Amino acid sequence: MAISLDKAFSVHPKALQLRIERSEVLASNIANADTPGYKARDFDFQAALAGERRKYTSSLERTNEKHINVQSTINDGLQFRTPAQPDTGDGNTVELQAERNEFLQNQLRFNASVKFMTDKITGLKKAINGGQG
Template identity: 60%
Template sequence: MAISFDKAFGIHQHALTARSNRAEVLASNLANADTPGYKAKDVDFQAALSQAQNSQGFSLARTNQQHFAVDIAPPGMVQFRVPNQPDTGDGNTVDVQTERNNYMENALQYQASLEFLNDKISGLLKAIKGESM
């Protein structure tokens, strides 16, 4: 009898992908906190999760095997964030404290999904070995 990993792991494998994409966007916001004219972005988590579940994402074509594979979020998932503070004069809308909080929250949720997956894998290994839980 074959094991269906999609059924065994549930939504958590897809949540990891969506959380990873969001972490990249939030890190980019933090890296560009002092860049004039930079607009803060965020990922629509529900859209990212749906896209990850449907596996309809796309990647940039690599022209050389030594290039890194880069996944790009489909249009509509990454959106500009509505600023919480008035413009400082340079057009940058990044609020560093908000970005740090969002990044930490996203990291905790990523860790939670990893823990759920780890528990599922442990349970599958016990079942395969015939151990009692």
């Protein structure tokens, strides 16, 4: 019996990729905290993942080539963040503490996703080896 990695992992590899991309955006915000006129950016992780989930689900439910194939594309979704604090006069909208908190939360969620994938791979290896890890 063949093991389908697409079915085993679902959207989790894409979730990891989105977490990496979000880390890069947040790191850029942190690096530019003192750059005059820099506008903090971010994207809606849940919306991006929901788009991938719809794409994954719609491709699984299509049972005949005559069925309509709904493809969702992730638009980069990068938006400017609305600052909670008033402008300090230099036009920079980075709130360093908020960016650090978002970065930390994103990293924790990335680590949880890696743990999930690792556990899934361990389970698949046990299935392949007949119960021995």
